[in-house]
Amino acid sequence: MAFGILIFITFTVALPLSLYLIYHRRLSNSFPLPPGPPRDPIIGHLRHMPSTNRAAVFHKWSQTYGDVMYLEVLGNPIIVLNTEQVAAELLNKRSAIYSDRPRIGWSTTLSLMRYGKRFTLHRQLHQSYLSRHNCLEFRDMQTQEAHSLVKNLLAAPPSGYSKFINRFSTGVISQTVAGHRICTDDDPYMQTTQALRESLGRAGIPGVTALDLFPYLKYLPEWFPGFKSGAIARECRPALQRLYDLPLQAVRAQMESGTAKPSFLLSHLERMKESQGLEPGNYDDVKWAAAAMFGSTIWSSVTVFVLAMLLHPEYQAKAQQEIDSVVGAEARLPGFEDRGELPLVECIMQETLRWHPPTELGVPHALMKDDVYRGMFIPKGSTVFANIRAMSLDERTYSAPSKFFPERFLPEPRGRGEPHFASVYGFGRRICSGQHLADQSLWIAIVSILASCTISTAFDENGCAIVPEDSMSDGVSSHPNDFPCIISPRDHKLGPTK
Numbered sequence: 114m115a116f117g118i119l120i121f122i123t124f125t126v127a128l129p130l131s132l133y134l135i136y137h138r139r140l141s142n143s144f145p146l147p148p149g150p151p152r153d154p155i156i157g158h159l160r161h162m163p164s165t166n167r168a169a170v171f172h173k174w175s176q177t178y179g180d181v182m183y184l185e186v187l188g189n190p191i192i193v194l195n196t197e198q199v200a201a202e203l204l205n206k207r208s209a210i211y212s213d214r215p216r217i218g219w220s221t222t223l224s225l226m227r228y229g230k231r232f233t234l235h236r237q238l239h240q241s242y243l244s245r246h247n248c249l250e251f252r253d254m255q256t257q258e259a260h261s262l263v264k265n266l267l268a269a270p271p272s273g274y275s276k277f278i279n280r281f282s283t284g285v286i287s288q289t290v291a292g293h294r295i296c297t298d299d300d301p302y303m304q305t306t307q308a309l310r311e312s313l314g315r316a317g318i319p320g321v322t323a324l325d326l327f328p329y330l331k332y333l334p335e336w337f338p339g340f341k342s343g344a345i346a347r348e349c350r351p352a353l354q355r356l357y358d359l360p361l362q363a364v365r366a367q368m369e370s371g372t373a374k375p376s377f378l379l380s381h382l383e384r385m386k387e388s389q390g391l392e393p394g395n396y397d398d399v400k401w402a403a404a405a406m407f408g409s410t411i412w413s414s415v416t417v418f419v420l421a422m423l424l425h426p427e428y429q430a431k432a433q434q435e436i437d438s439v440v441g442a443e444a445r446l447p448g449f450e451d452r453g454e455l456p457l458v459e460c461i462m463q464e465t466l467r468w469h470p471p472t473e474l475g476v477p478h479a480l481m482k483d484d485v486y487r488g489m490f491i492p493k494g495s496t497v498f499a500n501i502r503a504m505s506l507d508e509r510t511y512s513a514p515s516k517f518f519p520e521r522f523l524p525e526p527r528g529r530g531e532p533h534f535a536s537v538y539g540f541g542r543r544i545c546s547g548q549h550l551a552d553q554s555l556w557i558a559i560v561s562i563l564a565s566c567t568i569s570t571a572f573d574e575n576g577c578a579i580v581p582e583d584s585m586s587d588g589v590s591s592h593p594n595d596f597p598c599i600i601s602p603r604d605h606k607l608g609p610t611k
């Protein structure tokens with residue numbers, strides 16, 4: 114009997130484990146790790162990890178160590194991919210093994226969720242509602258939100274525009290998720306997303322915070338020195354819980370009173386009622402999938418656009434001429450039907466995304482199996498960052514990459530025929546599920562602002578022009594640091610009517 118158990122253990126556990134270890138050791142012995150800066154024993158690159166401007170520092174290091182860079186913090190392997198080519202080869206072509214997320218708190222929300230069955234369900238919930246085709250249905254709602262944005266911007270003081278851009282960004286999402294229109298600043302969606310954004314802005318890049326590397330830190334008290342991420346995780350929890358509960362409660366109440374407007378939640382709750390592939394037990398999944406849509410990336414890109422127009426008034430003027438030539442005689446505001454006729458506006462939007470991508474290091478992927486790439490060993494469990502910022506600055510693709518130069522995308526001779534920066538939305542099976550919603554929202558906001566407003570420099574009390582720096586905040590989603598500007602109506606244009 115004992116011998117039988119021994120044989121059983123040998124064949125089911127010990128032999129496969131030994132074969133795996135031999136295979137792993139052979140792989141790691143025969144292939145070197147990717148190059149990276151020198152590291153300390155045991156703690157690896159802990160001392161050298163930049164606490165701010167990570168994407169820019171990694172970009173600088175990549176000039177020495179190459180497109181695929183290896184870092185290690187306390188035994189946790191980190192891979193940084195610095196060009197579109199290597200990111201596409203690993204995260205797109207080998208997506209079967211590069212689609213996990215590192216072990217991060219809040220893994221109930223799609224963007225941080227581990228790869229598996231639940232991930233597949235949440236992705237399907239998003240993709241079925243946010244497909245390119247379905248997003249066409251949202252254009253009237255987005256236009257209405259963009260017109261409200263313009264109206265609010267024209268009434269805003271020089272430092273007050275950011276609040277209204279945030280209202281636009283959150284408003285598009287609350288309409289999409291729950292059919293809810295935001296009309297005031299004390300709206301619960303505004304307050305909740307604002308609280309979350311402030312906390313996340315201080316939390317650092319997911320995947321390499323102390324909390325991600327040592328999850329037990331969340332149990333340490335807030336005052337414990339050096340571990341602010343534990344306190345931030347606790348701080349975010351009530352806001353996250355609210356985003357999780359609020360929309361579903363509201364839509365259910367609307368359904369009961371017969372006033373529900375089309376929305377992500379309504380559509381999936383109805384599917385659930387009719388048992389169309391969703392079980393009643395999926396309530397939690399639908400709630401979390403809805404909460405995963407609230408982020409600050411649209412807000413960030415609209416703010417980058419305002420900064421770009423302030424620093425480059427020549428493009429503002431050219432784009433306004435283009436808009437006037439299409440809709441001017443009718444004195445109407447441009448709409449989605451004009452998009453094809455407005456190539457420079459399109460270029461300004463695409464350049465906004467390339468010039469300052471809102472998620473500079475994307476959201477980290479995690480490798481599910483040992484891999485070998487270009488003769489380098491990449492260990493299972495590696496946290497893999499796509500350095501989107503470095504890709505946007507790649508001189509092999511973009512000439513004078515730090516310059517805001519929208520015409521780069523136009524064909525020669527007017528432009529340089531450079532490609533749109535598609536990597537801004539990430540890669541493979543984890544590519545942004547809201548990309549079509551984001552694209553339409555950003556375009557209608559930009560075209561509406563250009564058509565109705567002039568963005569110009571603010572002056573200080575001595576009458577000196579305040580020229581903002583081209584600098585971005587740190588955090589999961591980066592945005593321009595606060596700057597004042599004047600937003601005034603274009604005289605000959607009709608103001609928005611809605």
Ligand code: HEM
Nearest residue numbers: 223224406410475476537538539540543544545546547551
């Ligand atoms: C300018 C706007 C936006 C940009 C630049 C952007 C960019 C990104 C990037 C880089 C990622 C990581 C992809 C990866 O892991 O490779 C991502 C993920 C994600 N985005 Fe966006 N995003 C934007 C707007 C939105 C919007 C409006 C939504 C709302 C539906 C959204 C929902 C998500 C979700 C749920 C994920 C996680 C997907 C997953 O893990 O499978 N994003 N986004």
